[in-house]
Amino acid sequence: MSVRQRSPHGPTAKVTDDDARQLAAVPNQWAELVITSPPYANNYDYADATRLEMTFFGEIEDWGGLQERVRKHLIRACTQHVTPLIKKTDELIADPMVGAISNELKDACHKLGTERLTRGGKKAYHTMVAAYFRDMGQVWGALRRACADGCRVCFVVGDSAPYGVHIPVDRWLGELALASGFKKYRFEKTRDRNTKWKNRKHRVPLHEGRLWVEG
Numbered sequence: 001m002s003v004r005q006r007s008p009h010g011p012t013a014k015v016t017d018d019d020a021r022q023l024a025a026v027p028n029q030w031a032e033l034v035i036t037s038p039p040y041a042n043n044y045d046y047a048d049a050t051r052l053e054m055t056f057f058g059e060i061e062d063w064g065g066l067q068e069r070v071r072k073h074l075i076r077a078c079t080q081h082v083t084p085l086i087k088k089t090d091e092l093i094a095d096p097m098v099g100a101i102s103n104e105l106k107d108a109c110h111k112l113g114t115e116r117l118t119r120g121g122k123k124a125y126h127t128m129v130a131a132y133f134r135d136m137g138q139v140w141g142a143l144r145r146a147c148a149d150g151c152r153v154c155f156v157v158g159d160s161a162p163y164g165v166h167i168p169v170d171r172w173l174g175e176l177a178l179a180s181g182f183k184k185y186r187f188e189k190t191r192d193r194n195t196k197w198k199n200r201k202h203r204v205p206l207h208e209g210r211l212w213v214e215g
Contacts (some may be wrong), residue, residue: 019073021138026146034143037156039077041132041169043125046078047071075139076131079123085131089113092130097137100179101172105133108165115163125162136173140180144215151215153182158193158208166204170211182215 016025020038039046047070054060060069076082085092092098093106112126143153159169174185189209 020075021135021142023142023146028145029148031143031147032151034147034151034153036154038136038139039075039132040158040160041077041129041162041167042158042160043078043123043128043162045080046074047081075135076128079125079128082124082127082131086124086127089124089127089130092127092134095134095137097141098130098133098176100175101133104172105130108167111165112163115165119163123162125165129162129167133172133176137176137180140173140176140182143177144180144182147182147215149215153177153213153215155211155213156208157211159206161194161204161206164204170209173211174213177213177215182213184215185211185213187211 018025047066050070051060051066054066054069060066071081074081076085089109093102093109098105109126109130112129116122116124116126147153155173157170157173160167170187174187177185187209188211189207191208193206193208194204
């Protein structure tokens with residue numbers, strides 16, 4: 001690594017501490033290409049995934065430290081992140097940032113909220129899904145400001161089906177992108193998911209791939 005760092009063959013990378021929902025450090029109309037893999041709406045706790053390393057390096061000492069240093073800054077993609085928001089689910093669905101998908105989002109969240117009452121864990125997937133798309137709506141708004149005309153954006157994404165309720169993540173994200181001012185989108189599937197294991201929790205066929213957005 002040291003040798004390669006002394007032999008640069010291109011522009012120097014610049015790392016900023018920022019929020020994808022704001023992109024405060026990125027100038028207007030700056031980006032010509034955006035490639036990223038945002039959190040999936042599948043209840044994976046991205047904050048907990050950092051616990052081992054952050055504990056080892058002394059950046060956190062306990063679960064509370066993880067919440068304060070990491071989780072509160074992330075896109076809301078797991079039920080552990082949204083428990084305080086359960087009573088505000090309807091407000092999240094009514095947010096203008098998800099207006100382009102509000103009818104479908106409301107229907108899906110209603111199904112999740114109803115199904116939740118029949119399950120032992122009573123996980124708040126309905127709130128998680130509402131918060132996730134509200135956050136991602138803000139991301140698209142920030143990207144539209146930061147992206148130059150004609151910019152291409154590539155999101156590596158997959159759909160999900162908490163409690164067996166299908167959430168068409170790639171299509172909804174594409175619609176939110178259009179609502180933010182981008183011109184078109186298409187989805188390029190790379191693989192099927194939820195097809196291998198017999199002990200899976202539901203049998204809704206899922207997929208993963210690249211969401212291409214242009215504008």
